[in-house]
Amino acid sequence: MLSTRKSGASWSSLAPIGSATTQGAPALVTLGTTTHLVYWGSNGKFYHGAFSAGAWDSASDPVGGASRQSFGLCAPTATSQGGSFTIVQSSTDSNVYAQDWSAGWAPASPLSAAFDAKTTASPRIVTLSGGDTLVVFSHSDDLLLFSRRRGSSWEPATALHVDLGGASAISPGPVALVALPNDAAELVFVGGDGKPYASLYPGVAPWSPPAQLAVPALASTPSIATGVCGDDAILAYATSDGSVATMTLHAGTWSAPSPISGISGASFVTIATRP
Numbered sequence: 001m002l003s004t005r006k007s008g009a010s011w012s013s014l015a016p017i018g019s020a021t022t023q024g025a026p027a028l029v030t031l032g033t034t035t036h037l038v039y040w041g042s043n044g045k046f047y048h049g050a051f052s053a054g055a056w057d058s059a060s061d062p063v064g065g066a067s068r069q070s071f072g073l074c075a076p077t078a079t080s081q082g083g084s085f086t087i088v089q090s091s092t093d094s095n096v097y098a099q100d101w102s103a104g105w106a107p108a109s110p111l112s113a114a115f116d117a118k119t120t121a122s123p124r125i126v127t128l129s130g131g132d133t134l135v136v137f138s139h140s141d142d143l144l145l146f147s148r149r150r151g152s153s154w155e156p157a158t159a160l161h162v163d164l165g166g167a168s169a170i171s172p173g174p175v176a177l178v179a180l181p182n183d184a185a186e187l188v189f190v191g192g193d194g195k196p197y198a199s200l201y202p203g204v205a206p207w208s209p210p211a212q213l214a215v216p217a218l219a220s221t222p223s224i225a226t227g228v229c230g231d232d233a234i235l236a237y238a239t240s241d242g243s244v245a246t247m248t249l250h251a252g253t254w255s256a257p258s259p260i261s262g263i264s265g266a267s268f269v270t271i272a273t274r275p
Helices: none
Strands: 022-031 034-041 046-052 077-081 084-090 096-101 124-127 133-138 144-150 176-179 185-190 196-201 223-226 233-238 244-250 258-260
Touching (some): 022 077, 022 084, 084 124, 084 133, 096 133, 124 176, 133 176
Antiparallel strands (some): 034 046, 077 084, 084 096, 133 144, 185 196, 223 233, 233 244
């Protein structure tokens, strides 16, 4: 696993992070002046590393501790809250677990024992504007579920959409999730029919019905980030022909696609913003 960082207008040379090898995308969060990394190792176990004072540590801290190290079947995702952060992952027992770090690891906590997670698609977690955390993940039959943590307690995992039989209510892959103002969140996913859909969590259930986005066929799950310059969110995606475009969400309405020129052969896209 390699890292680079930007200072001014220049990126540093790629450098190894200890001897870490990973499967899937690593999760990154920043707490103060330290950036934390959590990744799914090549042996199926989860590890933690930290970047501080211009250098990475060995990135070999076992998530959960050496005697109870967590492991799973897909990469974790993470979100921060104040001086701590939370990861969420699908485990080998087909459940979804959340795990907190604050100067050390808390035990893994199952979100809901009543539902099986889809182990091939990483769950997504965000911190809502009011401080609660929200997780969206796929059931073993691709049905989308969500759970919200209020204080220290997770609510039972619940289906996002009432239309349980429609292709627009399921997702065979990972989803894109971003927090919005007023405890809201926006979800974008590729449905069972291969088409992209968006759904709004307005701060309380229910979620809005999935609305198909007017974009070409996608090459992969889109990436979503907090909006800037008056927009609530910005979405980036790669199409099946290798081009890349963005869309913005403003006052509940998605803009028309805005192609990024000079890009071809793209398969995956990630976007981030700096307010």
